[in-house]
Amino acid sequence: MTGPGQAATAGPGDDREVTLLPGPVLDLGTEVVAVGLGQGAAPAGAAEALDRRAGGVLGRWVAAGRFRGEAGETLFVPAGNGTPHLLAVGLGKEADRRAESVRRLAGVTIREARHRRLESAAVVLPGGLHDPLEECVRAAAEGLVLGDWSFDELRGAERREKLPPRPERAAVHVPGDTSGKVDDLARAVREGRAVAAAQNWARGLVARPGNVATPTFLATRAREMADAYGLQADVWGPDKLREEGFGGLLAVSRGSAEQPRFIILQHRGAEGAPFVLVGKGVTFDAGGISLKPSSGMEDMKFDMGGGAAVLGAMRAAAELGLPARIVGLVPSTENLPSGSALKPADVIRGVSGISIEVVNTDAEGRLILSDALAYGSRLEPRAMVDLATLTGGCVVALGYHASGLMTDDDGLAAELDEAGRRSGERVWRLPLWEEYRKQMDSDIADIKNSAGRDASPLTAGCFLKEFVADGVPWAHLDIAGTAWAKEARPYQPEGATGVGVRLLIDWLRRAARP
Ligand code: BES
Ligand code: MN
Ligand code: ZN
Numbered sequence: 126m127t128g129p130g131q132a133a134t135a136g137p138g139d140d141r142e143v144t145l146l147p148g149p150v151l152d153l154g155t156e157v158v159a160v161g162l163g164q165g166a167a168p169a170g171a172a173e174a175l176d177r178r179a180g181g182v183l184g185r186w187v188a189a190g191r192f193r194g195e196a197g198e199t200l201f202v203p204a205g206n207g208t209p210h211l212l213a214v215g216l217g218k219e220a221d222r223r224a225e226s227v228r229r230l231a232g233v234t235i236r237e238a239r240h241r242r243l244e245s246a247a248v249v250l251p252g253g254l255h256d257p258l259e260e261c262v263r264a265a266a267e268g269l270v271l272g273d274w275s276f277d278e279l280r281g282a283e284r285r286e287k288l289p290p291r292p293e294r295a296a297v298h299v300p301g302d303t304s305g306k307v308d309d310l311a312r313a314v315r316e317g318r319a320v321a322a323a324q325n326w327a328r329g330l331v332a333r334p335g336n337v338a339t340p341t342f343l344a345t346r347a348r349e350m351a352d353a354y355g356l357q358a359d360v361w362g363p364d365k366l367r368e369e370g371f372g373g374l375l376a377v378s379r380g381s382a383e384q385p386r387f388i389i390l391q392h393r394g395a396e397g398a399p400f401v402l403v404g405k406g407v408t409f410d411a412g413g414i415s416l417k418p419s420s421g422m423e424d425m426k427f428d429m430g431g432g433a434a435v436l437g438a439m440r441a442a443a444e445l446g447l448p449a450r451i452v453g454l455v456p457s458t459e460n461l462p463s464g465s466a467l468k469p470a471d472v473i474r475g476v477s478g479i480s481i482e483v484v485n486t487d488a489e490g491r492l493i494l495s496d497a498l499a500y501g502s503r504l505e506p507r508a509m510v511d512l513a514t515l516t517g518g519c520v521v522a523l524g525y526h527a528s529g530l531m532t533d534d535d536g537l538a539a540e541l542d543e544a545g546r547r548s549g550e551r552v553w554r555l556p557l558w559e560e561y562r563k564q565m566d567s568d569i570a571d572i573k574n575s576a577g578r579d580a581s582p583l584t585a586g587c588f589l590k591e592f593v594a595d596g597v598p599w600a601h602l603d604i605a606g607t608a609w610a611k612e613a614r615p616y617q618p619e620g621a622t623g624v625g626v627r628l629l630i631d632w633l634r635r636a637a638r639p
Contacts, residue, residue: 355443414466454497498589519603
């Protein structure tokens, strides 16, 4: 069950087979079967049946208080005579039992399976879930594809061979009578698998360093992916960008020997006004002439995380066949210092015609986004959402557990908030008040590109807003704190997260309903 053109587009290990396994639970045929157990709960139902056949170890450990069911806790019971390995995973408190708990359970399961060099794993859906069954099944499939991902492309053959291979097969089992629901549940598995595979692909783009993932490289991968998944693709280089007046993108790229690219992808799942997705694609951000300190600068290879999320979401939207017109826009460049680089105090003009005083060349993301947002506005979108690793201030404010959401549209805010909760990619709203816009007043031009550190995510949001045409429902997501995981989480290995792919698809799945 693989996506179209997978060989050409999904690097080894982005995807895997995931199936819905019908009962009986004692006969699933995978090497390990995983069950979730709530805090303080004894094995019941399918878990009890599996445990009883395996000799009752799990029940005894629970009774002895050695397995407490705390979120993320695991107990591995090795295979017996003709029985598979049994993996118990703690689900935590009853009240928290949502689709997200299943995503975590599945992520822990597949990572454990890989770690133990197993070829196949099944997750038994726990009972007592507070979200609809289909949503939980989709989350299980997502966790089973996301949880054991790793980026090994740049390691030598010898090192790669020593790594445990990713399990080949994964499955979701729903206990009880599912007759009449099997088609819907199987579709949920396929959808979850597709979205997660697209997210892994996006993670791979983010993980690649700046010398590999240049703007040209991103555009080439986007085009290959578009061909494989049936998306329309256009890629603009410097000449076309000059013709179209992309003064922001061209200004930032002047410091770099790499050419800029503007990637335009289109999914035509319906006619009419499009949803427009915009992603910041800075493949390396050294700060330009306003050079960043060298300590930690290497982290700035992730500065195309918004662009990667948009490309991943476009791939998933195509594979799911979402019934809407969706356009993805990714302005891409490096931000480096050189003799030809943009300088502090330079005044530039882009697609919108608004003059911008560049007081800090390190506030480059908003310069390239200003062109993309002005261009996107011309498509008269039903809604436009941009994603960008835009400000260090957003990391200070929200840390690593929520993206900053800025919008004047309460309806769109509510939709994205819901999508964030459902997908496990949470957002938290920050204001775009007029006072923050005033901080961006320039003495010489229409607006300046930085007002310093105070409220920097918000002043950045106000800057972007200037370039969105009146009447376009628009939201900005600052993913500076969420695009990279400093430590592993249940379905998130350390490193690139691909954040935004699940969030955007969950939002579009509902918003796109005709
Ligand atoms: N890509 C950075 C944002 C960033 C910084 C993300 C640190 C994660 C960690 C962005 O281009 C940037 O440099 N922003 C500046 C803006 C400032 C000059 C107004 C920042 O946040 O320091
Ligand atoms: Mn910067
Ligand atoms: Zn940047």
